Amino acid sequence: MLLVRGDREFLVEPGEEMGTDLGVLEVPEDVEPGTTIETHLDEAFRVRRLRGPDLFHHFERTGAPMVPRDVGLVIGETGISRGDRVLDTGTGTGVLTALMARAGASVVTYERDPEFAEVARENMRLGGVADDVDVRTGDLTDSVGELEPSSFDVVTLDTGDAPDVVEHVPELLVEGGFLAVYSPFVESTREVVAAAREADLSEIRTRETIQREMQFDDRGSRPSTAPVGHTGYLTLARNE
Numbered sequence: 001m002l003l004v005r006g007d008r009e010f011l012v013e014p015g016e017e018m019g020t021d022l023g024v025l026e027v028p029e030d031v032e033p034g035t036t037i038e039t040h041l042d043e044a045f046r047v048r049r050l051r052g053p054d055l056f057h058h059f060e061r062t063g064a065p066m067v068p069r070d071v072g073l074v075i076g077e078t079g080i081s082r083g084d085r086v087l088d089t090g091t092g093t094g095v096l097t098a099l100m101a102r103a104g105a106s107v108v109t110y111e112r113d114p115e116f117a118e119v120a121r122e123n124m125r126l127g128g129v130a131d132d133v134d135v136r137t138g139d140l141t142d143s144v145g146e147l148e149p150s151s152f153d154v155v156t157l158d159t160g161d162a163p164d165v166v167e168h169v170p171e172l173l174v175e176g177g178f179l180a181v182y183s184p185f186v187e188s189t190r191e192v193v194a195a196a197r198e199a200d201l202s203e204i205r206t207r208e209t210i211q212r213e214m215q216f217d218d219r220g221s222r223p224s225t226a227p228v229g230h231t232g233y234l235t236l237a238r239n240e
């Protein structure tokens with residue numbers, strides 16, 4: 001649940017007690033969205049059900065999280081939906097992981113940093129997807145040979161060593177399954193594409209993910225002059 005008042009927002013769980021600058025909030029076990037709860041100083045907060053973008057803003061951060069629009073591209077381009085099995089690496093903050101699980105997938109995700117993995121498990125609990133996500137502590141490159149063949153519908157990679165994993169992807173994916181690799185730099189993207197070709201994956205394509213914020217004011221309408229919104233390169237490929 002999210003407790004909201006003006007620009008203050010707190011991610012809480014039913015039954016939790018939370019100290020704020022406006023007093024202590026005791027969240028009832030049966031708290032309902034659309035209601036109001038008050039601090040011990042009678043300051044009111046509205047209760048909201050969490051939605052995907054709230055996780056991006058409120059999860060404890062470790063590895064740089066994927067922005068919601070790029071998560072949208074991964075889900076839209078691979079068709080992740082209810083019943084899908086997804087292999088994801090690295091977990092990092094777990095924004096991509098949690099949003100794929102909230103779209104209905106069951107996700108196995110690897111995080112090599114044990115502290116990051118612990119934070120990600122807590123984030124999955126806050127995101128309401130702890131039962132749908134298996135956060136495994138470890139380096140995927142050490143374990144990739146032990147995973148069951150053809151056991152995933154989608155593989156998502158958001159790590160610098162993604163090119164080393166791509167060679168194993170045809171064995172892990174079902175026929176028609178998708179690989180999605182997110183890379184901040186063009187050099188690693190080029191290596192991912194070369195590895196996907198070498199692995200004989202099909203429909204290989206890369207897109208830069210970039211969006212321009214629009215400004216509307218009395219003088220006119222135009223893209224914002226603030227820095228352009230490049231976040232990374234998304235490479236997709238399919239197992240035929």
Ligand SMILES: C[S@@+](CC[C@H](N)C(=O)[O-])C[C@H]1O[C@@H](n2cnc3c(N)ncnc32)[C@H](O)[C@@H]1O
Nearest residue numbers: 063065066090092093094095096112139140159
């Ligand atoms: C950019 S972050 C991932 C962010 C994540 N997609 C999200 O939306 O929050 C990359 C994470 O991958 C982890 N990592 C890098 N290489 C890995 C590997 N081979 N196996 C497991 N984890 C790895 C890093 O420790 C880091 O936490």
